[in-house]
Amino acid sequence: MTVFTLSTLYFGGTAGQVRYSVPEEMAPGSFVGDIAKDLGLDAKRLITGKAKIFSKNGREYVDLDRERGHIIIRERIDRESLCASSMSACSFSFEVILENPIELYRVTVEILDVNDNSPAFPKNEIEIEISESATPGARFTLESAVDPDVGINSLQSYSVHPTDHFTLKKQTRSGISKNVELVLQTPLDRERQQHMYLTLTAVDGGTPKRSGTVKIHIIILDANDNAPVFPQDSYKISVPENTAKGTLLTTVNATDADTEAYAPIQYYFEHAGASINELFSINATTGEIRLIGQLDFEKSPIHELSVQAKDRGGLSDSAEVIVEVTDVNDNAPTMALMSYSNSLPENAPPGTVIAMINVQDGDSEENGRVICTIDSSLPFKIKSSLTDYYSLVTDSDLDREHISEYNITVTAKDGGSPPLSSSKTLSVKISDINDHSPVFEHETYNAFIMENNSPSLSVLSLRASDADLGPNARISYFIGESDYKGTPVSSLVSINSESGVIYATKSFDYEQVKSFSINVKAQDGGSPPLSTNVTVNVFIQDQNDNAPQILYPVQSGGSVVAEIVPRSADVGYLVTKVVAVDVDSGQNAWLSYKLLKSTDRALFEIGTQNGEIRTIRQVTDKDAVKQKLTVVVEDNGQPSRSATVNVNVALADSFPEVLSEFSDFTHEKEYNDNLTFYLVLALAVVSLLSLFTFGILLVRCVRATTGGSACCMRRMDSDDFRARNLQLQLNSDGPIKYVEVLGGDMLSHSQSFRSCLSPLSEFSDFTLVKPSSTLDFKDMISVLDVSLPDNAWTFESLQNPRNERIR
Numbered sequence: 131m132t133v134f135t136l137s138t139l140y141f142g143g144t145a146g147q148v149r150y151s152v153p154e155e156m157a158p159g160s161f162v163g164d165i166a167k168d169l170g171l172d173a174k175r176l177i178t179g180k181a182k183i184f185s186k187n188g189r190e191y192v193d194l195d196r197e198r199g200h201i202i203i204r205e206r207i208d209r210e211s212l213c214a215s216s217m218s219a220c221s222f223s224f225e226v227i228l229e230n231p232i233e234l235y236r237v238t239v240e241i242l243d244v245n246d247n248s249p250a251f252p253k254n255e256i257e258i259e260i261s262e263s264a265t266p267g268a269r270f271t272l273e274s275a276v277d278p279d280v281g282i283n284s285l286q287s288y289s290v291h292p293t294d295h296f297t298l299k300k301q302t303r304s305g306i307s308k309n310v311e312l313v314l315q316t317p318l319d320r321e322r323q324q325h326m327y328l329t330l331t332a333v334d335g336g337t338p339k340r341s342g343t344v345k346i347h348i349i350i351l352d353a354n355d356n357a358p359v360f361p362q363d364s365y366k367i368s369v370p371e372n373t374a375k376g377t378l379l380t381t382v383n384a385t386d387a388d389t390e391a392y393a394p395i396q397y398y399f400e401h402a403g404a405s406i407n408e409l410f411s412i413n414a415t416t417g418e419i420r421l422i423g424q425l426d427f428e429k430s431p432i433h434e435l436s437v438q439a440k441d442r443g444g445l446s447d448s449a450e451v452i453v454e455v456t457d458v459n460d461n462a463p464t465m466a467l468m469s470y471s472n473s474l475p476e477n478a479p480p481g482t483v484i485a486m487i488n489v490q491d492g493d494s495e496e497n498g499r500v501i502c503t504i505d506s507s508l509p510f511k512i513k514s515s516l517t518d519y520y521s522l523v524t525d526s527d528l529d530r531e532h533i534s535e536y537n538i539t540v541t542a543k544d545g546g547s548p549p550l551s552s553s554k555t556l557s558v559k560i561s562d563i564n565d566h567s568p569v570f571e572h573e574t575y576n577a578f579i580m581e582n583n584s585p586s587l588s589v590l591s592l593r594a595s596d597a598d599l600g601p602n603a604r605i606s607y608f609i610g611e612s613d614y615k616g617t618p619v620s621s622l623v624s625i626n627s628e629s630g631v632i633y634a635t636k637s638f639d640y641e642q643v644k645s646f647s648i649n650v651k652a653q654d655g656g657s658p659p660l661s662t663n664v665t666v667n668v669f670i671q672d673q674n675d676n677a678p679q680i681l682y683p684v685q686s687g688g689s690v691v692a693e694i695v696p697r698s699a700d701v702g703y704l705v706t707k708v709v710a711v712d713v714d715s716g717q718n719a720w721l722s723y724k725l726l727k728s729t730d731r732a733l734f735e736i737g738t739q740n741g742e743i744r745t746i747r748q749v750t751d752k753d754a755v756k757q758k759l760t761v762v763v764e765d766n767g768q769p770s771r772s773a774t775v776n777v778n779v780a781l782a783d784s785f786p787e788v789l790s791e792f793s794d795f796t797h798e799k800e801y802n803d804n805l806t807f808y809l810v811l812a813l814a815v816v817s818l819l820s821l822f823t824f825g826i827l828l829v830r831c832v833r834a835t836t837g838g839s840a841c842c843m844r845r846m847d848s849d850d851f852r853a854r855n856l857q858l859q860l861n862s863d864g865p866i867k868y869v870e871v872l873g874g875d876m877l878s879h880s881q882s883f884r885s886c887l888s889p890l891s892e893f894s895d896f897t898l899v900k901p902s903s904t905l906d907f908k909d910m911i912s913v914l915d916v917s918l919p920d921n922a923w924t925f926e927s928l929q930n931p932r933n934e935r936i937r
Contacts, residue, residue: 151240154209166199179228210278245283245336249275251344259444262320270312275332286335320350356387357445371427382417384439400436427457428492459546461492476530496545530560562599564656581640592630594652601655610649640672674718674767682709692778708741710763720766727760
């Protein structure tokens with residue numbers, strides 16, 4: 131029947147001690163105890179906690195059935211083998227260890243003795259020589275029987291048969307099995323009987339009783355009156371366990387009062403087992419006892435020897451020799467890992483258990499008292515959780531980016547002099563958590579793209595780094611949601627999510643887009659992910675991809691506009707001004723003007739920078755009335771681009787003269803009368819509209835003057851035309867040369883009307899001009915800059931508070 135006691139102790143994460151009692155020789159699989167019930171644990175806890183058994187001596191006599199929570203016998207247990215000749219309680223201990231969290235329970239199993247051994251004598255036959263002169267009452271020591279069982283199951287009594295001449299007497303010595311002596315009851319007569327045989331029986335107290343027998347052969351000798359005698363019944367010596375082999379321990383000496391024939395004495399070990407004969411030897415003649423083996427205090431602290439002295443007459447005496455072994459510090463501490471985690475997350479809180487270590491030292495007292503230490507500079511500490519058990523725990527915060535792996539050397543040192551120590555190195559890897567955001571190399575980035583780029587052009591390569599590891603450091607790149615003039619920037623550029631390379635998704639036009647900014651996010655692969663944003667400024671660089679555009683003079687398909695120069699014009703007379711623009715920027719928009727062709731190159735020149743056409747000599751009567759100039763406008767790009775324009779000039783002082791000369795110049799084909807009628811009608815209508823407009827402007831100028839505003843009449847320089855003012859230009863003869871009404875800047879879609887009424891032809895021209903909406907001249911010229919001849923005047927409204935447009 132299994133008996134157990136339960137006592138509960140608390141030390142950190144460890145609690146509990148259970149004690150069971152079981153008889154020896156139980157069959158494997160036999161039930162020892164319900165450990166789950168006795169410890170008050172849920173049976174499932176043994177499974178989830180990966181419960182296991184740990185034995186200090188490495189031998190496990192029992193197993194743990196996790197499913198049922200039972201302790202069962204693993205192999206037959208022989209109490210006599212387990213505890214040798216120990217007369218005290220025999221037991222063994224082990225620990226039950228659970229993980230997550232770590233719990234430790236100590237279990238002690240006491241092995242109860244059963245009567246499974248019969249008393250046994252060391253020899254099959256005992257031979258005794260007894261002198262016939264031995265007197266009744268003489269005692270002869272017999273080798274006692276040995277019964278490994280204990281208590282009532284051990285040797286209890288002896289009996290001898292037959293009992294005609296001898297009886298038995300038992301005596302007990304401290305620490306020694308029961309001895310038996312053969313006592314002579316009646317005198318012997320060698321002449322009648324030289325040999326005598328007896329049967330000695332040893333009986334134990336078990337149920338049923340067990341017994342053992344040995345034959346006693348008695349040889350009757352001639353008279354030997356005195357038996358050897360030891361001066362003392364017991365010898366006691368103390369030796370350290372590191373005593374060298376061959377050392378003389380003690381000398382026993384017995385005396386015999388008989389004559390020389392019987393006096394020589396021989397010394398022997400009585401019923402000595404193998405363990406005694408391996409450690410000690412005795413000189414049969416001198417009685418010297420020497421050490422021939424290696425003593426071990428931890429294995430056996432005391433040895434008991436029985437020495438017999440026998441003379442030639444067969445008489446003997448015995449004495450007890452007790453050898454006490456004293457401990458020396460000859461055992462270094464040993465360490466065994468009970469539980470060990472070689473990986474730890476860097477956010478593990480202080481106090482997290484890394485390993486549990488069992489420490490043993492076979493020495494005693496101070497020699498066996500062990501202290502465990504580790505390097506104090508490490509973020510760990512070691513503490514004692516139970517006798518002989520230490521826990522290695524974290525002592526402060528960890529940072530994998532600072533140190534990713536620790537080699538922790540645990541040193542166990544005993545208290546001996548000198549102390550002995552042992553060490554064990556534990557490698558602990560710190561696993562990564564996502565605690566670092568990606569970091570860009572720069573706070574902002576500037577990217578430059580030449581316009582007219584090819585789509586998928588690589589614009590810029592971004593790179594961010596992350597101090598974390600593995601997926602936590604795997605960075606992906608994304609473009610943030612933002613707009614440029616109502617257009618998502620994701621439609622302008624794209625980014626490779628893995629490499630961080632930014633690509634253009636379209637061909638850029640500097641005249642449309644000069645710069646924009648995007649927000650790029652770098653995000654790691656952690657859970658949850660961490661991210662960092664950076665601003666990338668993209669600048670479009672100009673190319674010379676636009677040729678200059680001629681704004682004045684306006685080229686029309688079927689009509690010709692001519693500039694009139696009086697023959698009385700002086701040198702430097704301003705004929706007209708060629709106005710051109712280039713929508714490129716920088717040096718790509720620097721324009722220069724050249725006179726490519728001219729009817730008379732000696733008469734006109736053009737300003738290289740301003741496009742003004744002036745006379746370079748006095749006009750003579752010999753000069754042809756009809757003059758045609760071809761002007762080329764060229765930008766400063768590489769390579770340069772250009773545009774040409776034809777300028778018609780009439781050298782005349784009267785309309786009829788001009789009209790006669792330009793009739794064939796203006797039209798290559800004859801006009802019918804109907805066309806002439808419609809042109810004259812159109813001229814009349816436009817003239818009336820012009821006069822009406824001029825009148826309105828004059829009235830407003832007078833009102834402005836009355837209200838404190840200025841209205842001026844002045845000669846116009848080449849830069850005095852503005853888009854939001856009404857312009858009226860008159861030649862020296864009085865008729866309106868042209869009326870131009872402009873509204874809005876170059877980017878506006880509002881309509882602009884220009885009326886050109888030439889007095890030089892009977893076929894008066896009427897031209898309606900609608901500016902192309904495809905030109906985007908933002909921040910460019912917003913006015914037609916036209917310089918009139920010196921005799922031309924401009925009436926300009928200097929103040930238009932409401933910025934009114936005249937259509």
